[in-house]
Amino acid sequence: MLEPWLSRLWNEGREHWPDIPLGAESFMRHLALHLPRLAPGEDWGTALERLEAGDLYLACGCVQGLGTALAAFERHHMASVPTVLAHMRLPAAMVDEVRQQVRERLLVRTAAAPRIAEYSGRGTLANWVRVVALRTALSLLRKSQEPCPSSDTVLELLPTPAPDPELEAIQRRYHDAFRKALEDAFAILPGEHRYLLRLHFVDRLSTPKLGTLFGVNQSTVSRWLHSAQQAVHDETRRLLKERLDLSSQEFTSVLRSVESHLHLSLTRILDETIHPK
Template sequence: MGNGLGLVATLVTQARGRIAPPDDAAVLEGLLGHAWNASREKWPGVDLSAELFVRHLAERLPEVSPGSPLAPVLESLSLAELYLACACAQGLPLATRLFETHYLAKLPGMLGYLKQPSAALDDICQLTRVKLLVRTPESGPRINDYTGRGALMSWVRVTAVRIALKLQAADKPEPEEDVAELIEALPAPGRDAELDLIRQRHQAELRQAIRDAFSALSSDERHLLRLYFVDKLSTTELGALLRVNQSTVSRWLKSARQTVHDETRRHLRARLNLSAAGFQSFLDVLDSQLDLSISQLFGEEDRLAGERGLEARGGAEPGPVMKR
């Protein structure tokens, strides 16, 4: 591992007061050393010192309450991808080639649902590359903004979508009704003891039913829901991005959400042996949690995709470099 001494001191100093010196410094020293080693193994040939990696990590750690363990925080981060991002920010040529091969090269396929001409997609991808990897007189490369919270591919895709949106800013539609006016306000979770009891007893069945319901969505509907619930694009932004008016986007969102609701209801009815009254109460729970569950499922997909991608790439040789 090399000289890993003092990693905890580096972490605490570079975090600038957001974390306190831990009581179990020796244990944390070992965790940081292991994180560095494991990350290097995922990207053979990309060599960062342990101190440099830990400094980069410390600057992006969320604030932790005094006395709270840091191990769960570290485990929640995509450390191997944060390592690659740090190496790219340092300008290491191999890291840049790996980032282009395993991330930027996938953007055209991932952005196909935007229905942009090939030339426009090329522009979006090249602008994304420049924004993320090129240092300017005013600032370093924007890949420095990646914090490790979530899959790197998802973060890159969101950056590209934002660039696509800016390129179409001149085509803004007239403001119309927002989706919030089309989708009725949902009751807040925990509004009575009966719903709380049903939620606790059948939480697993509810989440699985929503997962199954997603299979009924088209790829375009999934992308639309992801842009709205995960990327937090407004209906106005979505209209500009997809070259339709805002009311059309609102109808699409309402239809996709209704499909998830109806399919979830069908799966639940087949699985649960509830009375008519009990099933109606369960549907109230479904309504109260549907939007949150959709966001959570996309988050799980991104995390699992990132983990599978890292496993598949372990030890892989760099492929062709994205055209510049």
């Protein structure tokens, strides 16, 4: 008698998140961990209708390490953390630190399942994340009154090209074209690749932590990162060649500038998409 209701919740969750390929068996197994207790005289249909099916489906997808689920969680919940904390008037750097800690606490798998597995569907996932974010912020405030390092310090970790008058002149002349080509190249990446690059370059998650987050080994994450960066690089080159009327020698010089500034410019673009001015 219970299975039809569980199947109904799975279908409802799938309607909410059609891009998350979560099988019925996985979802039902996850849901079985959070079945509510029946009140006297209550049937399963009434009890299960109180659960947030769409939120449970998303949470289960995150527990499974599905890239589309993690990206959806980032868009719909992690992105709202600054708004949740706005009344606390925290420094921007501390807000970034809270978001980083919340992400790691909820999504990163250790010896046990990630903590998002604890979400029971009683109440919305948004409110559940809100409580976690507020508790994390209060914990940080208790530990220290010093502002946390800004996420912009990630730029300092990137190699700075040696001064080159020719490259600097090219960069000034073709800055706008290069910037537009790079933005367009990044925009056509699959959503999971964009999410991966943001986590690595802006939120400073190491390849071991990314591997834990996505449920793969470190070498696989490294391959994913290399593939995503190479795709941006190749598409940027293609767009520049298509859009700029340059001789072969001039184009070679532009490419040298692309090679020298790709990581730095990409990091800035990623950062601006999350922290717009």
